[in-house]
Amino acid sequence: MNHNTKTHLSSSLLRLECTLNQSNSTSNNIDYTQLALDIKKWGKELGFNDVGVSDLDLSAQEPGLLSWLANNYHGDMSYMAKHGVSRARGGDIQPGAIRAISARMDYLPTNAQFSIILKQPDHAYISRYALGRDYHKLMRKRLKQLGDKIAQHCENFNFRPFVDSAPILERPLAEKAGLGWIGKHSLLLNQQAGSWFFLGELLVDIPLPVDTKPKNECGKCVACIKICPTQAIVEPYIVDARRCISYLTIELKTAIPEEFRPLMGNRIYGCDDCQLICPWNKFAKLSVEDDFQARDNLDNVTLLELYAWDEATFLKKMEGSPIRRIGYECWQRNISVALGNAHYDMTITNALSYKLGAISTMVDEHIEWALTQQNLKKPQQPTIFSPKNKRLTERLIRSIEKGLPRDA
Ligand code: B12
Numbered sequence: 001m002n003h004n005t006k007t008h009l010s011s012s013l014l015r016l017e018c019t020l021n022q023s024n025s026t027s028n029n030i031d032y033t034q035l036a037l038d039i040k041k042w043g044k045e046l047g048f049n050d051v052g053v054s055d056l057d058l059s060a061q062e063p064g065l066l067s068w069l070a071n072n073y074h075g076d077m078s079y080m081a082k083h084g085v086s087r088a089r090g091g092d093i094q095p096g097a098i099r100a101i102s103a104r105m106d107y108l109p110t111n112a113q114f115s116i117i118l119k120q121p122d123h124a125y126i127s128r129y130a131l132g133r134d135y136h137k138l139m140r141k142r143l144k145q146l147g148d149k150i151a152q153h154c155e156n157f158n159f160r161p162f163v164d165s166a167p168i169l170e171r172p173l174a175e176k177a178g179l180g181w182i183g184k185h186s187l188l189l190n191q192q193a194g195s196w197f198f199l200g201e202l203l204v205d206i207p208l209p210v211d212t213k214p215k216n217e218c219g220k221c222v223a224c225i226k227i228c229p230t231q232a233i234v235e236p237y238i239v240d241a242r243r244c245i246s247y248l249t250i251e252l253k254t255a256i257p258e259e260f261r262p263l264m265g266n267r268i269y270g271c272d273d274c275q276l277i278c279p280w281n282k283f284a285k286l287s288v289e290d291d292f293q294a295r296d297n298l299d300n301v302t303l304l305e306l307y308a309w310d311e312a313t314f315l316k317k318m319e320g321s322p323i324r325r326i327g328y329e330c331w332q333r334n335i336s337v338a339l340g341n342a343h344y345d346m347t348i349t350n351a352l353s354y355k356l357g358a359i360s361t362m363v364d365e366h367i368e369w370a371l372t373q374q375n376l377k378k379p380q381q382p383t384i385f386s387p388k389n390k391r392l393t394e395r396l397i398r399s400i401e402k403g404l405p406r407d408a
C-alpha cells in the first residue's frame with residue numbers, strides 16, 4: 001500500500017490527515033473520534049478492562065504533590081523526590097506527547113481467600129496483586145501492542161508505554177480519562193469494578209478527543225481511613241507512605257520502625273485493608289489473566305514454610321514475581337516481624353533462633369524483636385497484642401465475610 005501523508009489540522013483539531021490502513025483508501029482524513037473508539041475496542045481485545053483518553057494537564061495536582069513531598073510522606077522513596085513536580089507534567093517525560101491513553105487491568109485472582117488468611121496469624125498474607133507474575137512486563141507488552149496497532153492506522157505516530165515506570169501521576173491521569181475516581185484511600189476506583197486493578201498508559205502525540213472525569217462517589221464514607229492498621233491515610237486522599245504497610249514491607253530497605261511492627265500482623269508483602277473495606281469492591285471483577293492467579297500456593301501458605309526458604313530457593317521460586325524485587329533480606333525481615341506477631345509457638349521460636357546470624361544485622365534485630373514478642377506471649381505471660389489493631393482486623397474480617405462473600 002502506498003502511504004501518502006498530508007498533514008493539516010481541521011478547525012476542531014480532531015481530524016488530522018494521516019494515512020489510513022483501509023482497503024479502499026490509501027490516504028485519508030483520520031476521524032479521531034472514531035479512532036478513539038477503535039483504540040478502546042482494541043484495548044479491550046488486548047485484555048484491558050477499560051481504556052480512556054486524557055490530556056496531560058495535571059497542573060491542578062502540583063500543589064498537592066509538592067505538599068506531599070515537603071511533608072516527606074515519600075520517606076526513603078528517593079525516586080519520588082527526584083522528579084519533583086515533573087510528575088504532574090507528562091509532556092516533560094515524552095516530548096511531543098499531548099494525550100495519555102490510560103488503561104485498566106483487573107488483577108483480583110479467583111478464590112482470593114482474604115479473610116481466611118487474615119484470620120490465621122501463622123499464615124502469610126501477601127497482597128493479592130502480587131500472588132502471580134509481575135504485572136509491569138505483561139501490561140507494558142500489551143500497551144506496546146496497542147501502540148503498534150494505532151501506528152498501523154496512523155503514520156508518524158509516536159508513543160511510549162508506561163506502567164509505574166514513568167515519573168507521572170497515573171491515578172489523576174486515569175481519573176481524567178474517565179476510568180474512575182480517586183477515593184479517600186488515594187486509589188482509583190470505579191462503580192462497576194471497585195479498585196482491584198492496575199493502571200498503565202500510552203503517552204501519544206495525536207489529538208484524540210478526551211474523556212471526562214467521573215463523579216466522586218465516596219460521599220460521607222470514611223471506612224478506608226478508619227480501618228487502616230497504621231493510620232497511614234492521614235487525611236482524606238492523603239497517604240503518608242512512611243506509615244503504609246505497603247511501603248514498610250516493599251519499599252523500605254532498612255529496619256521497620258518498631259511502632260508499626262505489631263500493627264502489621266501477618267501482612268508480609270503489601271496490604272489490602274483499605275480496599276477490602278471499600279463498599280465498591282463488591283462490584284470488583286475477577287481477573288481473567290492466568291498470570292495474576294496465585295503461584296506456589298502463595299495465597300495460602302504458612303509463614304514458617306516461607307521462612308525456611310534459603311536465598312537460592314527464594315530467587316528461584318520468585319522468578320517473574322514482583323516479590324523478587326524486595327530481595328531476600330527484606331523478605332526475611334518481613335516474615336520475622338509476622339512470626340513475632342503470630343501466637344506463641346515453640347516451632348516459631350526455634351525457627352527464629354535458627355536464623356539468627358544467618359542473614360544480616362538488620363534481620364537479626366527484627367528476629368530479636370520477634371523472639372521478645374513470642375516470649376511475652378508464652379501462656380503464663382500477659383498478652384501484648386495491640387488490642388486496637390486486633391479489634392480492627394477482626395472488624396475487617398467480619399466486613400469481608402459479609403460484604404465480599406465471593407472473595408472472603
Ligand atoms: C509511590 C507509590 C506508592 C507508595 C505511595 C502511595 C501513594 N498514595 O502515593 C506506596 C508504597 C505506599 C504505595 C502503596 C500502594 N500502591 Co502504589 N504506587 C505508587 C506510584 C509509583 C506513585 C504514586 C504517586 O505518585 N504518589 C505521589 C502522591 C503525591 O500522589 P497522591 O497520593 O495521588 O497525592 C495527591 C494527594 O495526596 C493530594 N495531596 C497531598 N497532599 C496534599 C495537600 C494539600 C493541601 C492538597 C490540597 C492535596 C494534597 O495531592 C497529591 C497530588 O495529586 C504509583 C504509580 C504511578 N506512577 O502513579 C503506584 C500506584 C498508585 N500504586 C498502586 C497500588 C496497587 C498500590 C497498593 C494497593 C499496593 C498494595 N496492595 O500494597 C498500595 C495502596 C496504598 C494506598 N492506599 O495508596 C496502583 C494503584 C491502582 C489504583 N487502582 O489506583 C498504582 C497506580 C500502580 C499501578 N501502575 O497500577 N504506592
Ligand code: SF4
Pocket residue numbers: 185227228229230231232233239243244245246270271272273274275
Ligand atoms: S495499604 Fe494498608 S497500610 Fe497502606 S493505607 Fe491502605 S490500609 Fe493503610
Ligand code: SF4
Pocket residue numbers: 183184185189217218219221222223224225274277278279280
Ligand atoms: S472506603 Fe469509602 S471513602 Fe474509602 S475509597 Fe471506598 S468509598 Fe471512598
